[in-house]
Amino acid sequence: MSFSPFVSELILILGSLAVFAISLGTGRGRLAARVTAGIALVNLGACLATVTASGELFCHAYRVDLFSQLFKCFIALGLAAVVLFGSQLRDIRAEIRPEYFFFLLLGTLGLTMLVSCVELITLFIALELSSYALYLLVPLRRERPGLNLQMEAAAKYVMFGVVSTGFLLFGMSYLFGLTGSTYFQEIAPALALQAQQPAALAAMVLVVAGLLFKLAAFPMHLWAPDAYQGASNETTAFIAAVPKVGAVAVLIRFLLCTEPTNTTLSLVLTITAIGSMCFGNLAALVQKDIKRMLGYSSIAHAGYVLLGLVTLQSAGFAMSMFYIFGFLAMSLAAFLVICQVSREGENVLLDDLSGLHARSPLAAFLLAASMFAMAGIPPFAGFIGKFLLLSEALRSGFLLLVIVAAVNTAIGIYYYLNVVRLLYFAAPEGRPAARLSPLVAGTGVVLIVIVTLLGLVPGKLLDAAKTATQKPVAAQDKPGSASPVLPQ
Amino acid sequence: MVACISGDWPILSVLLFLPLAGILAFPLLRSDGAAKLWALGVTIITAVASLALYTGFNPATADYQFGEHIAWIPSLNINYALGVDGISLMLILMTTLLSPLCILCSWRAITVRVKEFLVCLLVMESAMLGVFMALDFILFYIFWEAMLIPMFLLIGVWGGPRKIYASVKFFLYTLAGSVLLPVAMIALYLASPTHTFSIPELMGQPYSASLQCWVFLAFFVAFAIKVPMFPFHTWLPAAHVEAPTAGSVVLASVLLKMGTYGFLRFCLPMTPIGVQTFAPYVLALSIAGIIYGGLCALAQSDMKRLVAYSSVAHMGFVTLGIFVVNTAGIEGGLLQMINHGITTGALFLCVGMIYERTHSREIAKATGIGKVMPIYVTALTIFGLSSLAFPGTNSFVGEFLVLVGSFQSATLWGLLAIPGVILSAAYMLRMLQRIIWGGTHNPDTSYLKDLNARECVTLGLLVVMVLWIGFAPQPFLEVFHVSVQNLLAQYQAGLPM
Numbered sequence: 001m002s003f004s005p006f007v008s009e010l011i012l013i014l015g016s017l018a019v020f021a022i023s024l025g026t027g028r029g030r031l032a033a034r035v036t037a038g039i040a041l042v043n044l045g046a047c048l049a050t051v052t053a054s055g056e057l058f059c060h061a062y063r064v065d066l067f068s069q070l071f072k073c074f075i076a077l078g079l080a081a082v083v084l085f086g087s088q089l090r091d092i093r094a095e096i097r098p099e100y101f102f103f104l105l106l107g108t109l110g111l112t113m114l115v116s117c118v119e120l121i122t123l124f125i126a127l128e129l130s131s132y133a134l135y136l137l138v139p140l141r142r143e144r145p146g147l148n149l150q151m152e153a154a155a156k157y158v159m160f161g162v163v164s165t166g167f168l169l170f171g172m173s174y175l176f177g178l179t180g181s182t183y184f185q186e187i188a189p190a191l192a193l194q195a196q197q198p199a200a201l202a203a204m205v206l207v208v209a210g211l212l213f214k215l216a217a218f219p220m221h222l223w224a225p226d227a228y229q230g231a232s233n234e235t236t237a238f239i240a241a242v243p244k245v246g247a248v249a250v251l252i253r254f255l256l257c258t259e260p261t262n263t264t265l266s267l268v269l270t271i272t273a274i275g276s277m278c279f280g281n282l283a284a285l286v287q288k289d290i291k292r293m294l295g296y297s298s299i300a301h302a303g304y305v306l307l308g309l310v311t312l313q314s315a316g317f318a319m320s321m322f323y324i325f326g327f328l329a330m331s332l333a334a335f336l337v338i339c340q341v342s343r344e345g346e347n348v349l350l351d352d353l354s355g356l357h358a359r360s361p362l363a364a365f366l367l368a369a370s371m372f373a374m375a376g377i378p379p380f381a382g383f384i385g386k387f388l389l390l391s392e393a394l395r396s397g398f399l400l401l402v403i404v405a406a407v408n409t410a411i412g413i414y415y416y417l418n419v420v421r422l423l424y425f426a427a428p429e430g431r432p433a434a435r436l437s438p439l440v441a442g443t444g445v446v447l448i449v450i451v452t453l454l455g456l457v458p459g460k461l462l463d464a465a466k467t468a469t470q471k472p473v474a475a476q477d478k479p480g481s482a483s484p485v486l487p488q
Numbered sequence: 489m490v491a492c493i494s495g496d497w498p499i500l501s502v503l504l505f506l507p508l509a510g511i512l513a514f515p516l517l518r519s520d521g522a523a524k525l526w527a528l529g530v531t532i533i534t535a536v537a538s539l540a541l542y543t544g545f546n547p548a549t550a551d552y553q554f555g556e557h558i559a560w561i562p563s564l565n566i567n568y569a570l571g572v573d574g575i576s577l578m579l580i581l582m583t584t585l586l587s588p589l590c591i592l593c594s595w596r597a598i599t600v601r602v603k604e605f606l607v608c609l610l611v612m613e614s615a616m617l618g619v620f621m622a623l624d625f626i627l628f629y630i631f632w633e634a635m636l637i638p639m640f641l642l643i644g645v646w647g648g649p650r651k652i653y654a655s656v657k658f659f660l661y662t663l664a665g666s667v668l669l670p671v672a673m674i675a676l677y678l679a680s681p682t683h684t685f686s687i688p689e690l691m692g693q694p695y696s697a698s699l700q701c702w703v704f705l706a707f708f709v710a711f712a713i714k715v716p717m718f719p720f721h722t723w724l725p726a727a728h729v730e731a732p733t734a735g736s737v738v739l740a741s742v743l744l745k746m747g748t749y750g751f752l753r754f755c756l757p758m759t760p761i762g763v764q765t766f767a768p769y770v771l772a773l774s775i776a777g778i779i780y781g782g783l784c785a786l787a788q789s790d791m792k793r794l795v796a797y798s799s800v801a802h803m804g805f806v807t808l809g810i811f812v813v814n815t816a817g818i819e820g821g822l823l824q825m826i827n828h829g830i831t832t833g834a835l836f837l838c839v840g841m842i843y844e845r846t847h848s849r850e851i852a853k854a855t856g857i858g859k860v861m862p863i864y865v866t867a868l869t870i871f872g873l874s875s876l877a878f879p880g881t882n883s884f885v886g887e888f889l890v891l892v893g894s895f896q897s898a899t900l901w902g903l904l905a906i907p908g909v910i911l912s913a914a915y916m917l918r919m920l921q922r923i924i925w926g927g928t929h930n931p932d933t934s935y936l937k938d939l940n941a942r943e944c945v946t947l948g949l950l951v952v953m954v955l956w957i958g959f960a961p962q963p964f965l966e967v968f969h970v971s972v973q974n975l976l977a978q979y980q981a982g983l984p985m
Contacts, residue, residue: 372637377663378630387626391564391674406671410664417640417659425644425652459561466563 005055005064007046008072009116012109015039019102029097033087036101040080043108047076060183061119067468070461071115071249074325077450078242078332079108084443085336086234091142091345100140104238107133111246120172120182123250127168127214130246131161134239141232142345153230160213160223168210174203188257201264207254208268214247216295217302218275225283228295233342236291237335240298241328248305248324252317252469260312260396269310270401276303277408284415290338290348293415294331297374300412301327307389307405311396318465319388325461326373326381326454333370333447337363341434353419355428363434364423366444373451375416376409381454388462498556499540500570503584504617506534507610520602524595527606531587531613538584545577547967550974552623552688560627565684569623574971575752575822576620578964582829583620583742585949587613590734592946593837597733597844598646605646608638609734616742620749625673625685632669632746636662639735639743647730654723654730661723665713672706675699676758691757692978697765704762707755708770714747717770717807718777721800725784728796729849733840736792740799740836741829748806748825756813756975760982763813770811775904777804782911786918791839792849794919795832798875801908802828802883808905809890813979817893818972819965824886826964827957831874831883834950838868841943845936851919854933856926861938865924867947874954876916877909882957 003010015036022032051073055064083104089097110130117123139154176182178200179190194200209220216224228236258265280300287293305327308320340363341356342348357364373380386409394402436444454461510530517523545553552571560568572580590609598605615638618631636659644655677685679695695703713720728736755763781801788794806828809821841864842854858865874881877888887909895902939947957964 377637378634383630383633387629387670387674388564390670391677394671394674395678402671402674403668406667410667413663414660417656420640421644421652421656424641425655457560459563462561463563 002055005050005053006057007050008043008076008112009109011039011043011046012105012112015043016102016105016109019098019105023098023102025098026095029089029094032098032101033083033089036105037080037083037087039105040076040083044073044076044080047073058119058122060185061122062113062116063118064116065468066464067249067252068116070321070325070464070468071245072112074245074328075108075111075115075242078238078245078328079104081332081336081443081447082234082238082242085440086237086339089232089234089345090342091232092140092234093142096140100137103133103136103140106130107137107238108242111242114246115249117250118184118253120176120184123253124169124172127246127250128165130243131165134243135161137235137239138227138231141230141235149230150232151230153227156223157227160220164210164213164220166210167206167213171203171206171208171210174199174206178203184253184257191257192259195259195262201262204254204258204262204265205268208251208265211247211251211254212272212302215244215251215302215305216299217272217306218279218299219272221276221279221299221302224299225287225292225295228291228298229289229347232345233291233335233339233348237332237339240294240335241331244298244302244305245324245328248320251309252320255309255312255317256314256469258312262312266310266312266398269306270398273303273306273310273401274404276300276306277405278303281408281411281415285411287415288349288351290350290353290419293350293419294334297412297415298331300408301374303408304386304389304405307393307398307401310398310401311392313392313396314469315466316389316392316396317469318462319385319392321465321469322454322458322462323385323389326385326451329447329450329454330370330373330380330382333366333444333451334374336440336444336447337367337370340436340440343432350419350422352431353422354426354431356422356434357424358428359431360434360436362436362441362444366448368420368423369448369451371416371419373455375413377413379452379455381451381458384455384458388458499537499544500554500556500572500621503534503538503541503580504570504614504621506530506537507587507613507617511607511610514603514607517603523603523606524591527610528588528591530610531584531591534613535584535588538581541572541577542581542967545572545574545967547574547970550574550971555623560624565682565686566626567624567686568627569686570621570627571623571688572621574968575975576749577967578822578826579620579742579745579749580617582745582826583613583616586737586741586829586833589833589837589946589949590737592942593737593840594732594734595942597840601645605642605732605734608642609738611638612642612738616738616746619746623687625677625687625690628687629666629670629673633663633666635743639739642735642738643727643731646732646735649730650726651730654726658723658727661720662713665720666710668706669710672703675703687753692982693758694982695759695761697761697984700759700762701765702762704755704759704766707750707759708766711747711750711755712773714750715744715803715807716747716800717773718780718800718804719773721777721781724800725793725796728799728836729790729792733836733843736836736840737833740795741833744799744803745825745829748803748810748821751807751810752818752822752975756810757978757982760979761984763811763979764983767811767813771808771901774804774808774811775901775908777801778808778905778908779911782908782915785915786911788915789851790849791842791851791854791919791923792836794851794915795835795839798835798912798915799828799832801912802832802875804908805887805890805905808901809893812893812897812901813976814893814896815972815976816889816896818975819968820886820889820891820893822968822972823957823961823964824883824890827874827882827886830950830953830957831871831881834867834871834947834954835875837946837950838864838871841939846933851922853931855922856924856930857933857936858924860933860936863939863944867939867951868923869920870951870954872916872920874958876913880955880958882954882961884958885961 113126141150213220284296308316373382555571615635622628785797809817877883
């Protein structure tokens, strides 16, 4: 058996062990940062090299295919970016920095494995591996006198996480009970025969609810703003982007087991999408802390991602994949700037960004570009991603949802533009200059180039995503069974 | 179906990317002066190159010429498709010819962040050209929206005292207007038999009446805000007054035309039933805009606001001409789009020149300058007369054709538009009288210097255009005559018998 398809996982396992060994000594924070950065870059290279690989492990429970490899590439990109721009960990005590990197690598390992799992138990183990590692990152932040934000954030993150895990497990048990299997490829045909049963629907809704926590979508979104605000800036950069990519992968895996004609499930997802978009955007309007603002805006973005999922069709799933990939890059670019503007690792208020253009032109440009990208303005990935999601949703007949999404885009523009206004038009008023080291600047430029390229030449990735989300032949695939319900 | 004729070499792409490519040299340019010269050179080369479009254009056919077609996102049938017909040709030429003037007029006025300013102007030029050249809906929308970012910065960074309010209002207003545009685009894409975003292929398809009405409304909101039509005009005076002169010129001359271009390119051929259903309301709004804009202009003491409100009135004439949907109306509307670009652009340049000297845009601060600035007031008078559609100037031809079209359609619309003509004479002559002669209490203006060579060249070119179109409009009308006929044929064919 060849190990080459699994090289990313192997790198991360060995890397975690190496960083664990480093963490046994004292005063090795910088060494751990360098080793982790090396591991992250090698991992990214390995993922890109094995993007077309395929293979199976553990009695077909673990599969490497185009779908999983595309996700792995972007998870690896997320890890590499966070480690490169967030290696200073200003707000983590020096003696626990190696442990921080250890948990970060473990969390990434869990997510990397998660996207390859095609069996429920394996999937659950990978999900918990990533979740618990990330739960631990939040309270590692330094305590401030009279301010225990990070503890509140950690408590909320863990509590909501555990409850949603309960939903997920409950739903999985129903799935197993109904179909007699824990393998997706056997669940799908068995579930198709009893799609109309209330139990089947309950199973899917419970599973989806459990996963919506990871995506921070309405109504499982409550943790997001608090956790974003309470965690250190680097931690937020990671949990705001990378676990969501994993969540989309698993959601697609589950939804591929259903038929596009499952209108009840579509309805549930539609309500979730509308709730996420409206709540996220409206709440973001009034925020003063940029991390909280991005927390709420990420809820809205989760709603946009759901636009593709409500279609319950491969084409829609592909668009959701594309959008979450673009979102990962924009979100990382935004947090890169936040991490640099924050001098001691403290939270950054919107007012702290005033006149950043004069203090650090590149940082201002990166943040402005990511804001325009999130707002969905061409030529960035946010525009074409939203456009593709809207077109797939409309093709499947969700006219109302599409109009709500379009209106929400307009609401979102207001608060994104407000950030740009502060960056370029407000006076710095003696705020200190923010200096970007060449490495950080390079990382930021690469991220914005990715966002722009995804917006201008989305064709290749889109085709790959479409190929990757094709249903397996075993499942009953009826192309075009859902006809557009447009005003004719 | 209208064919798309390809040229020997991709002249449209060259024109489109020349200004963008010019930006690449900016890091090499050390001084601001060199950057200005370079940007001026780039825009002049673009302008000269665009004349090749005019000479190579065949006005005897309604086909899209100089066509380019490259697959872009094949899975959704989205293409990089460019092409030019009679309707877009004149607008493209106007954009390329006005761009060097925008840089010339900023030569002294812009003193901070000069390179960034020039980058914004060059990006604007590329995006504006892209809007008029695109033959694919997605490509069109990308240019349409991408243009907002440099314009937002032009107003917000280099604008007047209330620049931030104006830039944010401009951005939010125009962007909020176009959020439903992609939805309409996707609806047409799904309803078209070939599932395409190609603009020529989406025309003349038998869409259902209700779909056409909804799509028309989505289009209308987006385009009417851009025009801007009454009552969506409130962003315009704010943006114009606060924008730097070059920004005002670009805004008035080119950006406003995109709304009316959208009506011609999309609404008439794609949703004829929608146009027919809503035309009376649009015409009523046009008339309201003409009267309201004129009355507001009459009440202004700020030159820039006066010209801004006159824009609302003039654009009302354009939409009036378009929505009476007959040859005279549309040709008049199209010519009036060009005229407004030249005349209003020139008036904003004139206001900018006074502002550079007196640091005020108040008419009262610059009364009676006829003696000290004879060349300036001569140019101002020509543009002022052009703005009120004096015979022998360009606007006379345009407005006359629009009125002919309105009377052909219904006497009522023509009669209602007449007061607008009188109003425009009133506010323009009032401004000219005060600027040139003033009253008995003129401020001391003896320190003012008349126009220098750079300013004379800037305005001189526009004076030539005003008189050329005024006395010999035929070559200009010929360029779009066949395209307009074809547009009307498509419109008629789309209506139920």
